[in-house]
Amino acid sequence: MSENQTRRSFLTKGATIAAASLTVGSTAEASRQRSDRKLKVGVFGLDYTFWGLWADILSPEGKWSGTSLFNMEVSHVWDKNTKKAEEFAAKWGCEVVKKYDGMLGKVDGVINGDLYNVPWQHRMLRPYIAAGVPSYLSRPWSSRLRDLDEMLDLAAKYNTPICATATYEHYNDADYFKQKLANVGEIEAVFATCHAGDRPHFHIPYMMMKILGYNVDEISLITNDPKKISHLQSSYVFAESDNQPSYVLSMHASGSYIFWLTIIGKEGTETTSMPGEASYFSRFAPQLIDIQKTLEGKSYQPLDVVRKKFECVITEYYSHYERGGTPVKVGTVPPDWQYPLWKPDWYDDSDFKD
Amino acid sequence: MTESISRRSFFKAAVAGGVLLAAGSKAHAKRKPFKRKSPSSVEMMEVGIITCGYYSHIEDIWGRFLNPPLDEINGTFWPRQTGMVMTKVWDPDREAAEKFAKKYDVEVVKNYYDMVDKVDGVIMSDYYATGWWPRLSKPYLEAGMPSLINRPFALSVNEATEMINLSKNNNAPILVPSSDEMMFETIQARHRLDMKRKEGAQVTGAMAFEPCGEYPAHGVHSIYNLYTILEPNVVAAGLQADKWWEWGRKGGMMSWLCKGEGDSPDYYAAIRMGQEFDTNGWVLISTTKGRIFADNDHIGEVFTRYRNLFVPTCIEFQRMIETRKQPQSYEHIMAKTMTFLTGFYSHCEKNGALVNCNGVPMEWRAPEVMPDRIPDNIF
Numbered sequence: 001m002s003e004n005q006t007r008r009s010f011l012t013k014g015a016t017i018a019a020a021s022l023t024v025g026s027t028a029e030a031s032r033q034r035s036d037r038k039l040k041v042g043v044f045g046l047d048y049t050f051w052g053l054w055a056d057i058l059s060p061e062g063k064w065s066g067t068s069l070f071n072m073e074v075s076h077v078w079d080k081n082t083k084k085a086e087e088f089a090a091k092w093g094c095e096v097v098k099k100y101d102g103m104l105g106k107v108d109g110v111i112n113g114d115l116y117n118v119p120w121q122h123r124m125l126r127p128y129i130a131a132g133v134p135s136y137l138s139r140p141w142s143s144r145l146r147d148l149d150e151m152l153d154l155a156a157k158y159n160t161p162i163c164a165t166a167t168y169e170h171y172n173d174a175d176y177f178k179q180k181l182a183n184v185g186e187i188e189a190v191f192a193t194c195h196a197g198d199r200p201h202f203h204i205p206y207m208m209m210k211i212l213g214y215n216v217d218e219i220s221l222i223t224n225d226p227k228k229i230s231h232l233q234s235s236y237v238f239a240e241s242d243n244q245p246s247y248v249l250s251m252h253a254s255g256s257y258i259f260w261l262t263i264i265g266k267e268g269t270e271t272t273s274m275p276g277e278a279s280y281f282s283r284f285a286p287q288l289i290d291i292q293k294t295l296e297g298k299s300y301q302p303l304d305v306v307r308k309k310f311e312c313v314i315t316e317y318y319s320h321y322e323r324g325g326t327p328v329k330v331g332t333v334p335p336d337w338q339y340p341l342w343k344p345d346w347y348d349d350s351d352f353k354d
Numbered sequence: 355m356t357e358s359i360s361r362r363s364f365f366k367a368a369v370a371g372g373v374l375l376a377a378g379s380k381a382h383a384k385r386k387p388f389k390r391k392s393p394s395s396v397e398m399m400e401v402g403i404i405t406c407g408y409y410s411h412i413e414d415i416w417g418r419f420l421n422p423p424l425d426e427i428n429g430t431f432w433p434r435q436t437g438m439v440m441t442k443v444w445d446p447d448r449e450a451a452e453k454f455a456k457k458y459d460v461e462v463v464k465n466y467y468d469m470v471d472k473v474d475g476v477i478m479s480d481y482y483a484t485g486w487w488p489r490l491s492k493p494y495l496e497a498g499m500p501s502l503i504n505r506p507f508a509l510s511v512n513e514a515t516e517m518i519n520l521s522k523n524n525n526a527p528i529l530v531p532s533s534d535e536m537m538f539e540t541i542q543a544r545h546r547l548d549m550k551r552k553e554g555a556q557v558t559g560a561m562a563f564e565p566c567g568e569y570p571a572h573g574v575h576s577i578y579n580l581y582t583i584l585e586p587n588v589v590a591a592g593l594q595a596d597k598w599w600e601w602g603r604k605g606g607m608m609s610w611l612c613k614g615e616g617d618s619p620d621y622y623a624a625i626r627m628g629q630e631f632d633t634n635g636w637v638l639i640s641t642t643k644g645r646i647f648a649d650n651d652h653i654g655e656v657f658t659r660y661r662n663l664f665v666p667t668c669i670e671f672q673r674m675i676e677t678r679k680q681p682q683s684y685e686h687i688m689a690k691t692m693t694f695l696t697g698f699y700s701h702c703e704k705n706g707a708l709v710n711c712n713g714v715p716m717e718w719r720a721p722e723v724m725p726d727r728i729p730d731n732i733f
């Protein structure tokens with residue numbers, strides 16, 4: 001891609017080209033035609049993972065068995081640790097595949113639920129995205145902008161539905177609260193907190209951007225340690241826009257709420273929250289519903305929104321690790337800069353064939 | 355991130371370090387301390403004003419409470435609301451002093467020290483004169499006179515220490531206020547936090563929003579306000595802003611790293627300093643036993659708004675003159691000043707990074723808006 005091409009223009013062009021380029025062997029096309037069977041889901045990532053919760057919600061053997069709400073079933077699983085994959089398969093009634101691309105042609109979509117494998121996600125999911133198989137990308141979606149761009153370019157080229165989200169983006173509040181902005185008038189300040197033990201679990205920025213928009217100009221992150229938070233403060237400076245001066249979204253990892261937010265405006269204040277006692281079902285089911293929609297053929301968000309979200313993530317890390325917590329302009333982090341990995345040796349080249 | 359040295363231990367050392375006066379040298383004002391004769395007697399405390407001409411709190415706001423005009427101001431009548439009356443004023447700008455004197459019917463004095471023993475207390479008012487407070491306040495503190503030294507108090511740690519030591523050694527009570535600190539909402543928030551702390555609650559985070567157009571004259575209100583509610587052990591502070599004066603719509607973002615209480619971890623306080631004419635002041639404190647919220651809308655009818663926001667400071671000063679007891683300890687005054695200076699240092703010298711409070715050089719001086727406000731030849 002030419003350095004001068006904007007991200008946005010490339011994605012639009014790619015999507016147009018790829019409208020009819022689904023590869024042979026994918027079951028994605030079949031799923032889009034609405035069958036009378038459940039969508040078959042391929043599982044990636046069994047370590048620092050959501051799969052313990054998700055499988056429970058989706059499976060007849062789980063706590064919420066019998067629900068007809070979901071049209072997905074866990075059908076296949078791959079993990080580098082075969083024993084772990086076999087244990088998962090035994091518990092949830094699915095089939096182990098021997099290689100990471102072994103689910104091609106067997107599933108309607110793949111869902112990566114892990115944190116540790118995110119730096120290699122672009123390699124793991126490459127064959128699936130290139131085959132048009134709907135894919136869920138585990139947050140924070142990448143460890144380098146270049147790797148995320150590779151996935152998004154592929155998705156645009158092959159018109160592959162993608163869902164790349166954090167749980168909080170799917171809460172009801174993230175949808176309806178945007179309408180409440182009209183009550184506060186010109187925004188003066190925004191504050192939010194969420195309970196998080198590490199930065200990847202600090203989901204509130206994504207929810208807030210869904211409410212406020214993605215027009216983030218600068219970001220700073222101060223914390224004792226993004227991997228084991230004792231205290232964390234993230235500040236997003238929103239650029240000036242139509243009739244709305246610049247303002248700061250200030251977020252803390254703290255407190256007993258799942259999330260809490262307040263928007264202060266010239267004409268009023270609006271607040272919402274989710275208590276810490278909220279059930280796992282109400283916390284995680286909304287995202288699974290939206291992932292299901294993706295597996296049925298509809299990307300959850302435009303690809304440029306996915307990119308902007310990750311740009312904010314990588315800017316936070318860059319502010320903390322490279323700039324002592326001082327503000328960094330979004331869009332200025334070098335595409336090859338990578339934040340320190342949780343498990344740098346988790347995978348290597350021998351695990352993938354490219 | 356710099357080490358988390360306890361700010362409190364540093365403050366104790368800094369305040370104690372300057373006690374150098376010879377034994378037996380505690381001075382007292384020749385004028386007798388103010389004392390009312392009886393509950394029904396009508397004597398007023400006489401107050402002298404030091405600076406009144408530029409960015410002046412006394413000229414624009416407090417003056418009307420002490421020497422209320424006879425006519426309405428923009429349709430609002432201002433009755434007397436304190437037991438004090440201004441009687442004298444000094445400003446190096448003679449024209450400004452005379453204009454003030456005419457407005458409030460007070461006497462202009464020739465020299466800044468001419469009010470020693472002539473009034474019951476002095477108010478050092480104008481923000482632009484902050485860099486000269488140590489010199490302007492010296493004769494009054496040495497005379498043991500109650501003094502209101504307006505925020506942000508000092509532009510360096512050395513200067514803050516100098517004034518505190520003079521005050522302490524001469525038994526001259528000082529009030530270093532932000533209007534916000536004395537508001538009902540702030541007092542209530544502090545009370546509710548105290549109640550929670552008695553139940554074993556520990557603070558885990560704080561957020562605040564303050565309408566203001568710049569850092570040192572109005573952003574400082576949010577610092578004093580939050581500090582007074584929390585009384586935290588501020589380990590480090592940082593100010594992120596494009597500029598510290600007239601910062602426009604983007605405003606500023608101040609962060610404090612505070613030592614955790616009890617077995618709670620260290621926590622952050624985030625203060626969003628907005629733009630001028632924003633309307634809602636707001637504080638949220640998170641604790642292990644729930645949240646405390648204080649909201650002060652800067653909107654509504656001017657008389658009621660001013661009564662809540664500005665009159666309490668005047669009453670506290672009046673109370674200090676009469677009792678000679680400071681409403682805030684020297685440690686409190688120094689701590690909030692240090693937090694302010696650390697933010698300033700962070701912005702000017704460290705690009706907004708968090709700076710350990712005891713990493714600010716004692717002699718480092720914050721910049722001034724009007725470096726020639728007070729000419730040297732008046733000293």
